[in-house]
Amino acid sequence: MDLSPALILATWVSGIAAGGAVVAWWRVVGPGYLWLVGAVVAAIGALSAAAGAGRIAWAGVVMAVVGALGARSRNVAAPAFTLCTGFFLASVWETEAAAIAFLITGILFLGGITTEMMLGHWFLVDPTLPRWSLIALDAVAAVGLVLEVAVVVASGSLTMSGQDSVYGVVFVALAVFCAVLMLGVWGSLREPRYSGVMAATGLSYLAVLVAFGVVTVGRSLVAGSM
Numbered sequence: 001m002d003l004s005p006a007l008i009l010a011t012w013v014s015g016i017a018a019g020g021a022v023v024a025w026w027r028v029v030g031p032g033y034l035w036l037v038g039a040v041v042a043a044i045g046a047l048s049a050a051a052g053a054g055r056i057a058w059a060g061v062v063m064a065v066v067g068a069l070g071a072r073s074r075n076v077a078a079p080a081f082t083l084c085t086g087f088f089l090a091s092v093w094e095t096e097a098a099a100i101a102f103l104i105t106g107i108l109f110l111g112g113i114t115t116e117m118m119l120g121h122w123f124l125v126d127p128t129l130p131r132w133s134l135i136a137l138d139a140v141a142a143v144g145l146v147l148e149v150a151v152v153v154a155s156g157s158l159t160m161s162g163q164d165s166v167y168g169v170v171f172v173a174l175a176v177f178c179a180v181l182m183l184g185v186w187g188s189l190r191e192p193r194y195s196g197v198m199a200a201t202g203l204s205y206l207a208v209l210v211a212f213g214v215v216t217v218g219r220s221l222v223a224g225s226m
Contacts, residue, residue: 003223007092008215009048010057011103014088015111016118017041017064019137021081023119024067024074028133031071033122038068040118041084053091060087098222101151106215108144112137113207116185120201127197131189134200138185141207145182148218149175157221167221174213181207 020037023029041064049057063084070076089103116137123129152158152171159168181203188200 003219004052006048006051006053006057008212008219009044009051010053010088010092011106011215012110012114013041013044013048013060014085014103015107015109016044016114017060017067017081017084017088017111018107019111019115019118020067021078021085023115023133024071024077024081026133027074028130029119029122029126032125033119034071034077035068036118036122037081038064038071041081042068045084045088048088048091053088056087057091060084060091063087098151098155102148102215102219102222105144105148105151108140109148110141110144110208110211110215112139112141112144113182113204113211116141117201117204117208120197120204123194123197123201127194131197134197135186135189138182138189138200138204141211142179142182145175145178145211145214148214152218152221155222159221167217171214171217171221174210174217178207178210178214181210 016037020034020041023037024034042061045057045061045064049055049061063080067077067080067084070080085107089107092103093100116134119129119137120134158171159165184203185200185207188196188203190196191199
């Protein structure tokens with residue numbers, strides 16, 4: 001299984017684009033948020049393409065721009081961001097079962113928590129946004145985390161003892177820490193005051209950083225055992 005910056009970035013940006021498509025379809029936020037999503041996806045997607053994701057990744061960048069330009073209509077933005085996800089996935093698609101599984105879990109895990117963090121920040125612009133959208137995205141990310149760990153465990157590459165155990169211990173520690181942060185996000189969103197959303201957004205920011213550690217170490221374990 002290939003492990004490269006292009007793969008990680010393309011997986012991440014696929015998840016953000018997919019999250020943007022879902023939020024656009026929900027119609028819980030104005031076009032300003034989708035402009036932000038389009039700009040972020042285009043920027044990270046360009047980095048992915050430059051890092052070696054291939055020409056098809058540039059098609060994803062174009063669709064991100066289309067999604068942003070069509071942000072006032074969910075019938076334009078949602079399909080554009082969905083196509084964007086497909087292009088970035090195609091740019092790093094591999095036939096190995098573990099690689100395919102990691103692409104799926106990465107979209108759910110990284111995409112869910114990053115979209116939740118970005119939408120949480122948008123509450124600073126519009127405090128009337130529904131909290132159920134943040135809770136749903138946090139739940140998606142949690143499912144992605146569980147599946148991510150399951151793929152690593154199923155591969156047989158997770159070692160908790162012996163000379164090569166350090167990466168296994170680090171992976172488990174990061175996964176547990178990320179799970180705690182996600183539970184903290186869920187708990188904070190149950191706080192009726194606006195400070196609950198602020199706390200959830202801060203925790204989700206930390207969760208994004210830790211999620212990158214989970215994804216990178218987990219894939220390193222599996223790649224090293226193949």
